[in-house]
Amino acid sequence: MKNTFVETGNVKRFLSALSGLEARGAQEACLVVVDGEPGLGKSTTLKHWVAQNNCIYLRAKKEWKPGWFANELLDSIRAEQPHSFERKYAKCLQELAMRQNSALMERRTFGLVIDEADHISSKATILETIRDISDMIELPTILVGMGKVNEHLKRFPQVLSRVSQKVKFEKLDVTDVRRLVDGRCEVKVADDLVRFVHQASGGYNREVLEAIASIERFGLRFEAGDEGVTVRDMAGQPLLENRHTGKKIVVPEAF
Structure with a gap:
C-alpha cells in the first residue's frame, strides 16, 4: 500500500478550522475541538499535521494530573523536568x-x-492547566476526542468559551473512498468495487484501508481489465471485517 496522506473531506474541514483559528477575534480563544467516532481518521490526520508543522502530540491518560501532563509535555520536547509543579509549569x-x-x-x-x-x-484541574497554558502564550491547542468532549466541556464555561473552532469527523462518502483508493492502492480499482467498499466499510477510514489491502493483495496476482479490479473479479473473496459482528464481508457476484 502506498504511504500517501490523502486529503478527505474531514481533513479539509480540519484545515479550514485552523485557518479560522488564525483569523479569530479574541486572541485567548485558542482551543479547537476535533470530535467523532473511532475509525474516522482523526488520529492519522492530527499526527500528519503535527509531523508537517513540527508541533507537539500527546495522548491523554485516564489518570492524568497536571504534574503528569507537564512531565509528558516536557519529555516530548526533550526538556529538563524540574521537581516542583510551579517550575514545571x-x-x-x-x-x-x-x-x-x-x-x-x-x-x-x-x-x-x-x-x-x-x-x-x-476533569476540571487538568482542563484548567491546559487552558492556562494556552491562554498565557496564545497557543493553538487541539483537543481530539471520540464524541464526548463537546458535551463534557459544557460543564466548564470558562474552558468552553476558549473554544473557537469545532470539527466533527464524519463517515466518508463515496467520493472520499475513491480518493483513498486512488491515493493508497497499488492497483487500479473499478468504480463498482469502490462503491461496494463504501457500502461495506460504512464510511470508516479504518475499514476502507483494510479493504484496500485486500484488493491490493488480490490485484497484484490478478490480471485485471482496463477499468481495474471489479466486483466480479473479486467475487467470493474476503474484503474486510464487520466491526459490529467480527465476521468477514465477502465480495458478491455483482453489485
Whole structure:
C-alpha cells in the first residue's frame, strides 16, 4: 500500500478550522475541538499535521494530573523536568513560547495536540492547566476526542468559551473512498468495487484501508481489465471485517 496522506473531506474541514483559528477575534480563544467516532481518521490526520508543522502530540491518560501532563509535555520536547509543579509549569511556558516564536519566524502554525481527550474532558484541574497554558502564550491547542468532549466541556464555561473552532469527523462518502483508493492502492480499482467498499466499510477510514489491502493483495496476482479490479473479479473473496459482528464481508457476484 502506498504511504500517501490523502486529503478527505474531514481533513479539509480540519484545515479550514485552523485557518479560522488564525483569523479569530479574541486572541485567548485558542482551543479547537476535533470530535467523532473511532475509525474516522482523526488520529492519522492530527499526527500528519503535527509531523508537517513540527508541533507537539500527546495522548491523554485516564489518570492524568497536571504534574503528569507537564512531565509528558516536557519529555516530548526533550526538556529538563524540574521537581516542583510551579517550575514545571514555568518551563512548559518557556519551551512552548520559544517554539511558537520560531514557528512564527518560519511562517508556520505551531500547536499542541492532545489526543484521546475524552479521558480528561470532564476533569476540571487538568482542563484548567491546559487552558492556562494556552491562554498565557496564545497557543493553538487541539483537543481530539471520540464524541464526548463537546458535551463534557459544557460543564466548564470558562474552558468552553476558549473554544473557537469545532470539527466533527464524519463517515466518508463515496467520493472520499475513491480518493483513498486512488491515493493508497497499488492497483487500479473499478468504480463498482469502490462503491461496494463504501457500502461495506460504512464510511470508516479504518475499514476502507483494510479493504484496500485486500484488493491490493488480490490485484497484484490478478490480471485485471482496463477499468481495474471489479466486483466480479473479486467475487467470493474476503474484503474486510464487520466491526459490529467480527465476521468477514465477502465480495458478491455483482453489485
